[in-house]
Amino acid sequence: MFQKILIANRGEIALRVLRACKELGIQTVVVHSTADSDAMHVRLADESVCIGPPPSRESYLNIHQIVAACEITGADAVHPGYGFLSENAKFADILAAHNITFIGPSGDHIRIMGDKIEAKRTAKRLGIPVVPGSDGAISDEKEAKRVAADIGYPVIIKASAGGGGRGMKVAHTEADLEVALQTAKSEAGAAFGDDAVYIEKYLERPRHIEVQVFGDGAGRGVHFGERDCSLQRRHQKVWEEANSPALNAEERSRIGNICAKAIADLGYSGAGTIEFLYENGEFYFIEMNTRLQVEHPVTEAITGIDLVHEQIRVASGGGLSVRQEDIKFTGHAIECRINAEDPRTFTPSPGTITHFHTPGGLGVRVDSGVYSGYKIPPYYDSLIGKLIVHGRNRVECMMRLRRALDEFVVDGIKTTLPLFRDLVGNPDIANGDYDIHWLEKYLAKGE
Incomplete structure (x- = not known):
């Protein structure tokens, strides 16, 4: 150690x-x-x-x-x-x-999965289902039109080196394609220093499902179940939960086992997350994050396993502490990302926190590094804390989340707490009936 x-x-x-x-x-x-x-x-x-x-x-x-x-x-x-x-x-x-x-993983594995085109090729080779699209970077408009015609509109153009929604444009018709292609390439070049882009089929109402995986670097791999991260604004996750309300036990086991085998075959070491779009019972690989995720606590809540302990253990040469059959999933967990932002405009709100009180009680966890009197600097990401709630089932989890949100107090700055208080009372959220576009539409209506 x-x-x-x-x-x-x-x-x-x-x-x-x-x-x-x-x-x-x-x-x-x-x-x-x-x-x-x-x-x-x-x-x-x-x-x-x-x-x-x-x-x-x-x-x-x-x-x-x-x-x-x-x-x-x-x-x-x-x-x-x-x-x-x-x-x-x-x-x-x-x-x-x-x-x-x-x-974390080796530099080679970070490189492979950091290049979206190479990551997709690797995923396909490892037996992970992928979104139909180009085999590599698109060289010109002629090739883009050919690929789009083959897979059918609408299509989405993505930056090969991208992330965070930058360098991503949707084309619903061939007439849209030229502008979308040039805009995506321009954004990609400016944001990442690499204007390479590729094309994929654009799914209309998918959910964002990700599978938490771990490898020991020596041919063993396990999965810790999935998380549903479909509630997003501008491709940034806002609310995450485990397990996904959209999946049944068979689907959960199937995609988890596919991912665990892929990680083992890759010889991957440490924590990783394989992300998918899910629609009509099918999973489509979009990317792999070769690190711990912001939302890892919901997985810890339903498995009872400390993922950071596991990272340290694997990196020190101790191997994985669990076998797949040892990992059990209990109850339901939801995480809300509390940002120092206006809850409607999402404008950053740095400043001094005059009062900070976190909720408590059974099944409630708050991960935050701030305190009363702390001055939030304007230089970094606006995330100031995460509220994680666990219950025996999703209904109990939602009830507990509503109570915990009511107890949470952050004075002196604006935060996204009011948004979550709205969401927890929305019928679609209560029923688990949402996709990756739901939150954008909800905010646009000003509800």
């Missing part, structure tokens, strides 16, 4: 990893920018190192400074959390060159 882990992140995920390390008896080091000097994870860590000014590129994305912090403190491993450098193959390679363990 590791002696000392450096946590290369901030906010609630840094605190989440720190807690896991403390439970395992591992010393912790956190790095932070000058803007985060008073952050909770900095206060609670065994050691902290300031690595730069507020801009991420000069601090949390500064690989040289993070490696230097490892060497200064004697950290033998780095946990990247999510975001920032968590899916940076170069970072994983540099750590390996310095004999520091990256708590």
